[in-house]
Amino acid sequence: xxxxxxxxxxxxxxxxxxxxxxxxxxxxxxxxxxxxxxxxxxxxxxxxxxxxxxxxxxxxxxxxxxxxxxxxxxxxxxxxxxxxxxxxxxxxxxxxxxxxxxxxxxxxxxxxxxxxxxxxxxxxxxxxxxxx
Amino acid sequence: xxxxxxxxxxxxxxxxxxxxxxxxxxxxxxxxxxxxxxxxxxxxxxxxxxxxxxxxxxxxxxxxxxxxxxxxxxxxxxxxxxxxxxxxxxxxxxxxxxxxxxxxxxxxxxxxxxxxxxxxxxxxx
Numbered sequence: 001x002x003x004x005x006x007x008x009x010x011x012x013x014x015x016x017x018x019x020x021x022x023x024x025x026x027x028x029x030x031x032x033x034x035x036x037x038x039x040x041x042x043x044x045x046x047x048x049x050x051x052x053x054x055x056x057x058x059x060x061x062x063x064x065x066x067x068x069x070x071x072x073x074x075x076x077x078x079x080x081x082x083x084x085x086x087x088x089x090x091x092x093x094x095x096x097x098x099x100x101x102x103x104x105x106x107x108x109x110x111x112x113x114x115x116x117x118x119x120x121x122x123x124x125x126x127x128x129x130x131x132x
Numbered sequence: 133x134x135x136x137x138x139x140x141x142x143x144x145x146x147x148x149x150x151x152x153x154x155x156x157x158x159x160x161x162x163x164x165x166x167x168x169x170x171x172x173x174x175x176x177x178x179x180x181x182x183x184x185x186x187x188x189x190x191x192x193x194x195x196x197x198x199x200x201x202x203x204x205x206x207x208x209x210x211x212x213x214x215x216x217x218x219x220x221x222x223x224x225x226x227x228x229x230x231x232x233x234x235x236x237x238x239x240x241x242x243x244x245x246x247x248x249x250x251x252x253x254x255x256x257x
Contacts, residue, residue: 026215036217041212043238045175046245047201052190053249053256056183067180075176082172089162101224124169 023110036082041078079124083119100113155211163207166203187253196254203246211239 019025044066051062065071091109094100100109134141145151173193181256189195212224222228 032217035210035213039214042206043209043242046242046249048175048179048248049190050245052183052186052253059183059186063163063180063186071179075179079172082168086133086166086169090166093159093162124173125176128173131177132181 024106025115027088027110031085034085037081040076040084057086076125080117082118085120087117089115134149158212160211161205164205165202165209168206171202172200172213191253196250203243207239207243211235
């Protein structure tokens, strides 16, 4: 009992809100947020795929939702989230080997990361629309 | 009977008793997920397309195999990732265990939808 009480009144270390946002920190936070968004986005993909395996009427309804303006905005957001999360992941894989850890360099990479994720998202959409 | 000493059995396993397995599998599936950009491109190009065309594309062997492979990797990766998020932010032991279970159920349910769809599209004719 006394243990539980001691635990609940223990002070917590300061969290995100007290720090000034810096590029590496924002990239890190976005990595987690995009990860969680992709988690639920994958369910949308499963649903779309499932609909394709059922019948034409149901698929047309689901596909229509995906092709609507809102659907396309969500898909665009999903694309950016995936690209951003993937680039962040590749950065992590490189840093796992002990490389690219210098402070100046990580800040540059974090800024480049955002630019690259937006550019790659646009490229994927152009490539996808080009084949239609 | 194991010939290993008690110390040898626990060395490197850490407080979660599973060593670097979680970390390693996160990285392994991360690498496996990289070709996913192709899948994303595929979905964007098929959204809004006629049913027959979507079906024909998804039923082609290479696409079906690709979807099956990346789905396994993605689902495993997202289960590991969500587990870390839950462990970071949910502090009540019971709530944490329930959410980690729900995480697994959610992933398996998504996986069941994908498995049904891939098999039916590929083999259903």
